[in-house]
Amino acid sequence: MIALGLRAHPKHVTFAVVTNPQAPVLKALSTVTLPAALHAPEQLFFVRTTLLDLIREYSVGSAVVRTTEPMAKSPNLMRLNIEGVIQELLGAGAVPRYFAGPLATIGRHLGVSTKDAKRMATGEANIDGVDGWADQYDNEQREAIMAALAALRIPRSRLSMITATQPLVAGPTHIEQSALADDEVSHAD
């Protein structure tokens, strides 16, 4: 089983590929750079094609994209656009299992609280079994790895896409609602 974790930034997408759910191994950790010379629509098309290539290259069986926090004070529009394209790619059936969600949702899959997931992302808290968690990786790399580890734990049945449903303005959180719902669908692979 090979899992992909994605973390978007307005200028690049950080990805982590992990395998072996029992004792996860990091197979790849890198970025896809958005072509600075191209306009936004072409950049988004490039991200889609290149991530699809990655999924095929590594025979990815499950994927998680870490999305912008629903409570973010000033979300970046380009990052949201990239996350939208990634969600569309996953929804189009590029991988059999996937979800899109903020750190709280990823934390739930890893079996940790939202607070601990955030501390893991910043490197304040460690993840068991990963050496140099706090100093060898930056925040985006840590989040991509966490997303990939969460992808390893998506149950075997095919799930519908689950996204954060909260508005982007300040308001009460409904993270629990946005987390794994039970509406499984059974598309033919």
Add this chain to the structure above:
Amino acid sequence: MLIETAVRFDRLKNLALQGANSQVFLARDHQLQAPVVIKEIEKAKIDEARYFDEAAKLYAARHPNVVNVLYASSTPSHVYIAMPQYACSIEAVLRERPLTVREVVRVGLGFLSGLHHIHVKKLVHFDIKPSNVLLDAAGNAALADFGLCQAVNAAGLATPAQVYESHMAPEYLVASTSLSTAADIYQAGLTLYRMCVGTALWQAQLDQVIAGLGPDRWLEAVAHGAFPSRDLIPPHIPNRLRTIILRAIQPNPDDRFESVMEMMNELARVDEALDWQFTPIAQGFRWEMANDEQRWTVELKGNGPLADIIARRENLATGKVTEIHSLSHTGVKGAKVVKYVQEAIREFTPGA
């Protein structure tokens, strides 16, 4: 149960130069009732077991940046591969003019995506060149012609059945005919080089080197990295792009990019002097860029053994042309020529 069926199409016109054992032509397919591009391959020139190799490789490597195969069929004497019609090849564009940096990035990332996919499929293309990079009506690039494409062995090596001299990787000449994906990276670098300089300058350089060294010895220049000339990359090409090309065409495969993906990530970072159109003119070169209000031109002209650089700004509303004296120079020689051209381009580029 085997069903044999007939495929009919009318041959309309030849499209590319005749290859060693193949011909590409435009046809009208009777069944699909649409124009298709047909590659006709002579059976006599290939092993019977390999008749459909090329079609099968194209099909195995299906990708948005790889030419699509519609069907393959055969007559007693020929194999036919049907493909969709593309607008033109990059070579056809380069015969008119070199590409702008923005176009090099766009087309480059397109064909490199296709090449990366081919490498993931454990294939080496062996024939990356501008005439094998096709553009569709939307300007998206697709890699064509899998006639030389080979699957790699466990060591990651393959031997091409034949090679075309002007794009031959140096290691083929000095080390071994067993090549890795690094040979494709060399050819991809050469293709980017040719996109920057255009066909006229490329051909002139090739003719000059072959005439000067003879048809046998000029390959030594390839083997040692003297051809193509690294100095002929035009001065408007930003350093980042120049570095990518130079690294991809390093004579030693170990000095090149490790993967096409690495090369793509570097190409994605190119963000300077994007829209300058470079053109060779009589006794010199011209760079031009325009927005809605103004057009900027920089001309480099031979003046005996020296060079003149003339920088102009034109107001497109009034048609008034102003020569910018601070950026124009007469009687320049040596490294200052490139420096002054780069200075004028930098000063003229909006937002720089």
